[in-house]
Amino acid sequence: MYKNTTLCYLEQEGCWLMMHRIKKKNDVNQDKWVGIGGKFEIGESPEECLTREVYEETGLNLTDYRFRGVVTFVSDQWETEYMHLFSATGWTGEMIDGDACVEGKLEWVPKADVYDLPIWQGDKIFLHLLETRPEFFSLKLVYHGEALVQAVLDGKTIEI
Numbered sequence: 001m002y003k004n005t006t007l008c009y010l011e012q013e014g015c016w017l018m019m020h021r022i023k024k025k026n027d028v029n030q031d032k033w034v035g036i037g038g039k040f041e042i043g044e045s046p047e048e049c050l051t052r053e054v055y056e057e058t059g060l061n062l063t064d065y066r067f068r069g070v071v072t073f074v075s076d077q078w079e080t081e082y083m084h085l086f087s088a089t090g091w092t093g094e095m096i097d098g099d100a101c102v103e104g105k106l107e108w109v110p111k112a113d114v115y116d117l118p119i120w121q122g123d124k125i126f127l128h129l130l131e132t133r134p135e136f137f138s139l140k141l142v143y144h145g146e147a148l149v150q151a152v153l154d155g156k157t158i159e160i
Helices: 046-058 121-132
Strands: 002-012 015-020 036-039 061-075 080-092 105-110 137-144 147-153 156-158
Touching: 002 046, 002 061, 036 046, 046 061, 046 080, 061 121, 080 121, 121 137, 121 147
Parallel strands: 002 080, 061 137
Antiparallel strands: 002 015, 002 036, 015 105, 061 080, 137 147, 147 156
């Protein structure tokens, strides 16, 4: 089994909009900080899933976003996930109160500070790619439990 998801990092004034996942039971991301996104619904394209999830979790309607890469998560504990990664710099609407999100707490965090939050080790790799690489990329992250054991960027193993 596998699942398709989207994840978006909204960027504003040197910050990313992050969600501290503290509200859902049995959440693989429990207590971690992540971007905004979620699972595809039947028949959705990556862009449709992205815009729906961002609206549901933040109240914002994306107007300027870019498809940045695909991240394949392989785990010995969870099903394989194909995450469609986006960044966004434009939106309309009013963001909901940071505590009102049903999945976690929303907060604008300076990009440099995100790396010190409790995030997945592999997230540090793709966040760095978002900051430094304009080209589309494919990243495979292999986990044993919560430990990252392998990372493969565009078909080539990289040091972790």
